[in-house]
Structures are given as C-alpha cells and as structure tokens.
Amino acid sequence: MLYTLSMRSYGQYCAIAKALDVVGDRWTMLIVRELLARGECRYTDLRDGLPGIATNLLADRLRALEQAGVVSRRQAPPPVAATLMSLTERGRALEPVIDALGTWGIPLMVEGPAPGDEFRGRWLAWPAEMFLADHSPEEPAVAIELRTSAEEQPVVIETEAGTVRARQGECEQPDAILTGTAYAILGVLSGHVTLADAREGGLGFDGDPQALARVQPLALAA
Numbered sequence: 001m002l003y004t005l006s007m008r009s010y011g012q013y014c015a016i017a018k019a020l021d022v023v024g025d026r027w028t029m030l031i032v033r034e035l036l037a038r039g040e041c042r043y044t045d046l047r048d049g050l051p052g053i054a055t056n057l058l059a060d061r062l063r064a065l066e067q068a069g070v071v072s073r074r075q076a077p078p079p080v081a082a083t084l085m086s087l088t089e090r091g092r093a094l095e096p097v098i099d100a101l102g103t104w105g106i107p108l109m110v111e112g113p114a115p116g117d118e119f120r121g122r123w124l125a126w127p128a129e130m131f132l133a134d135h136s137p138e139e140p141a142v143a144i145e146l147r148t149s150a151e152e153q154p155v156v157i158e159t160e161a162g163t164v165r166a167r168q169g170e171c172e173q174p175d176a177i178l179t180g181t182a183y184a185i186l187g188v189l190s191g192h193v194t195l196a197d198a199r200e201g202g203l204g205f206d207g208d209p210q211a212l213a214r215v216q217p218l219a220l221a222a
Helices: 015-023 028-038 042-048 055-067 093-111 120-129 182-190 195-200 208-213
Strands: 073-074 083-087 132-134 143-147 155-160 162-169 178-179 203-208 215-217
Touching: 015 028, 015 155, 028 042, 028 083, 028 093, 028 120, 042 055, 042 083, 055 073, 093 120, 120 132, 120 143, 120 155, 120 162, 120 182, 132 155, 143 208, 178 208, 182 195, 182 215, 195 203, 203 208, 208 215
Parallel strands: 143 178
Antiparallel strands: 073 083, 132 162, 132 215, 143 155, 155 162, 178 203
C-alpha cells in the first residue's frame, strides 16, 4: 500500500531512503521508543516521555506515522474517555532497529549526562534486558529495584531462567535496592564501577549484595 506522507521525501528508489522517509525525521524514532516501552498509552503519557518536544510537533509526527501505518489510535471506552496510541504490527517491527541504535549509542554515554539532559526511570529497562544475564540461573529468582528519583516509578529487574526481564513498577519484596542517578546505577550494573566505589560516591544500596552480584553483563555471565 502506498502512503502520501506529510514529511519530506529523499526521492530515492532505495529501501533505506524509503524507510527514512517514514522514520527519519527528528523525534520519530523516540516516539517509537516510547510506544515500545509503554505499550498503548495516552497522548499526555507519550508527551511526558519526550521532554523537549513541542505539542504541535508531536501531533504532526503522530499523524504522519498513522498515515504510514506505523501508529494507530483508538478511543478508550467510558469512563476513561481518552485517545490511546499504540504501534501497529508494522511499527513493532522497528524494535530491532531501536535495539541496534541503543547498542551503537552506549559508548556515547560513558562520559555521563550532559548538563540539562533529561532522564526517565523506565529508560533503564532497555539496557537491563539487552546487556544483563543471570550468572546463577540454578538459584531461586531474584528481583532488584532501581530507584532514580522520588517522582519516577522504579524499574524492577527480575531473573528468569538465566535471562533478565525489566519492568516499570515496584516489587513487594526486592532482594536488593539501588537508589541514585541513572549514571551511577548503570555504572554498577555494567561492571564499570564497583558497588563499594559507587556507594562512596553517593549511591544508595539496601539488601543482599549476592543478589546484585549474580546479575552480570552478558560477557561476564557467559
């Protein structure tokens, strides 16, 4: 099916150029990131995950993505009475692209956030699932809660048969809790900073150190 897109076209008969005609504009792939992370959500929730975007620009991007068959919307039944946005099957097919971009961008985060960089706690879920594994899969499952601020919902890392799953929310009885900046938490989880050094730098830790020790980067857990 052909779509008449409101965004500019590169005017090239090339699969990469055609793909960028749809998703190459600024903010578009971050909209896809948020919808992958959140699932179906309201416009206001989506905007919260895109700090810095103008309301009219977000509306324009969503309309273009709908037109391209990447995003769909529906009206929630009463009493919610809200428009809910979600990715179509075509849109969800962009997940490997998001994963590849995130992997490529990890080295760019080594120096830490730039002044004024925004952060959302749920953004920790992606690196946790992509790069961590359970070092002792034969042991009972563990849960580690990551807290970056009082305003943000925590992210919970849970082991499952040697793999790691991450979700936004709380855990009733976490085996360990890390509290601090995203940069400090990622440093510990990646193995670049020891827990002891991170705690000296202000990272909060509560719980069983062994639970944290068994959740390792994939290369270390192999």
